[in-house]
Amino acid sequence: MRRYILPLLSVVLVGTGAGLLLSPSSDPVLLTQTQVATNQPVTTLISQPTTNQSPTYAPPTQLNISVKPGDSLSAIFQSHGLDAAQSYQLLQTEHGALLNKLQPGQEIEIRYTQRDNHVHQLILRSGDATETHFSFQDNGCHSKQIALAVESNKDYREVSISRSLQQDAQAAGLSAATIQTISQILASEIDFALDLRTGDHLAVLLNRHTRNGKTVSSPTIEALAFFNNGRYFEAFRFEGESNTYYLTADGLSLQRRFLRAPLDYRRVSSRFNPNRLHPIFKTQRPHNGIDYAAPEGIPVLAAGSGRISFIGEQKGYGNVVIVDHGQSYSTLYAHLSGFAAGLQAGDDVSQGDEIAYVGQTGWATGPHLHYEFRIHGQHKNPSTVTIPYDAPLSKQELMTFLQQVAGIKRDFTSRFSTQLKSKINR
Numbered sequence: 339m340r341r342y343i344l345p346l347l348s349v350v351l352v353g354t355g356a357g358l359l360l361s362p363s364s365d366p367v368l369l370t371q372t373q374v375a376t377n378q379p380v381t382t383l384i385s386q387p388t389t390n391q392s393p394t395y396a397p398p399t400q401l402n403i404s405v406k407p408g409d410s411l412s413a414i415f416q417s418h419g420l421d422a423a424q425s426y427q428l429l430q431t432e433h434g435a436l437l438n439k440l441q442p443g444q445e446i447e448i449r450y451t452q453r454d455n456h457v458h459q460l461i462l463r464s465g466d467a468t469e470t471h472f473s474f475q476d477n478g479c480h481s482k483q484i485a486l487a488v489e490s491n492k493d494y495r496e497v498s499i500s501r502s503l504q505q506d507a508q509a510a511g512l513s514a515a516t517i518q519t520i521s522q523i524l525a526s527e528i529d530f531a532l533d534l535r536t537g538d539h540l541a542v543l544l545n546r547h548t549r550n551g552k553t554v555s556s557p558t559i560e561a562l563a564f565f566n567n568g569r570y571f572e573a574f575r576f577e578g579e580s581n582t583y584y585l586t587a588d589g590l591s592l593q594r595r596f597l598r599a600p601l602d603y604r605r606v607s608s609r610f611n612p613n614r615l616h617p618i619f620k621t622q623r624p625h626n627g628i629d630y631a632a633p634e635g636i637p638v639l640a641a642g643s644g645r646i647s648f649i650g651e652q653k654g655y656g657n658v659v660i661v662d663h664g665q666s667y668s669t670l671y672a673h674l675s676g677f678a679a680g681l682q683a684g685d686d687v688s689q690g691d692e693i694a695y696v697g698q699t700g701w702a703t704g705p706h707l708h709y710e711f712r713i714h715g716q717h718k719n720p721s722t723v724t725i726p727y728d729a730p731l732s733k734q735e736l737m738t739f740l741q742q743v744a745g746i747k748r749d750f751t752s753r754f755s756t757q758l759k760s761k762i763n764r
């Protein structure tokens with residue numbers, strides 16, 4: 339028969355001043371759970387069955403508890419021999435707040451001194467790449483986080499676009515978060531609302547991080563390639579001294595000064611027809627921008643960083659925002675239903691900031707965003723205007739990157755399917 343040794347000392351438990359360490363509202367619960375714990379000690383999973391068959395009491399040196407729904411911190415502490423003073427000290431440590439946010443599935447290991455069966459260490463494991471150690475010493479309790487060894491596995495995927503990036507990439511096993519990152523990396527190159535074509539092709543090399551077979555963090559994108567309507571882009575991840583970049587094989591930034599489309603491509607429903615008759619004037623008029631048909635209220639993003647030079651109403655445009663990006667670049671967003679709360683002329687905005695919401699104010703027959711791109715006051719086609727590449731790396735970083743990227747690129751491209759290769763070489 340298996341015998342489990344419990345470090346329960348009911349005499350100590352019932353007598354502790356538990357109210358010292360918990361918020362007042364938990365006091366009644368605590369008392370009940372203390373009683374439950376003393377009557378039915380096996381409320382938590384207790385490993386370490388003893389093999390010691392001698393009748394003398396041998397204190398265990400460690401217990402593993404897996405947190406289950408409904409478990410409370412106080413009950414766990416109380417039923418495993420932590421007194422009120424120790425519990426209080428634990429919660430006061432640098433990482434003590436983690437103990438107050440216990441989640442089912444987390445594991446707690448409690449270590450006891452062999453001599454007097456006192457708790458001397460508690461380890462919290464959350465299933466990610468770190469564990470937190472709480473250690474009792476003469477001068478109190480101290481906590482620290484320890485990084486665990488993580489296994490990294492490469493995972494290569496290809497996606498042939500037939501419906502949308504979202505749908506096709508998800509069907510190929512990519513998570514929504516990964517798809518979002520891919521679209522952000524390519525946001526200066528590809529307008530995912532207007533540019534995608536059937537037959538476009540994505541290749542991505544992921545690094546998946548696991549520990550004991552369990553995922554510990556979302557995968558990183560090591561390299562990606564996108565074949566889009568006759569154009570071809572590659573991006574490689576590089577961890578620089580202070581930033582992580584996605585760069586061309588030459589070390590140039592893919593995150594350029596302007597987004598191709600200043601809204602969330604997933605919400606844009608129809609394509610722009612540049613030859614359409616003006617819906618109100620019924621004649622063809624010069625059209626100085628791109629119209630994105632999109633549901634009323636979806637966020638409009640600053641295409642690039644800059645300063646708000648105008649925010650308000652203009653004839654025809656309705657509610658409009660103009661952003662001055664410096665060096666003679668400016669962008670204009672029209673027919674808006676409203677503006678981001680508190681935004682005023684003179685405010686600085688960063689690329690991707692929400693500045694306004696799609697609407698149909700001014701001369702518009704349905705909700706859409708009218709978007710203009712100007713250089714020296716002259717209108718340019720936002721979807722074809724050349725935006726200079728940034729070279730963000732220091733000379734030292736660039737040398738490191740160029741050394742690394744050669745091998746990564748060889749590994750990446752060696753995985754390409756013949757289908758993708760034939761598209762690139764066509």
Ligand SMILES: [Zn+2]
Nearest residue numbers: 627628629708
């Ligand atoms: Zn327009």
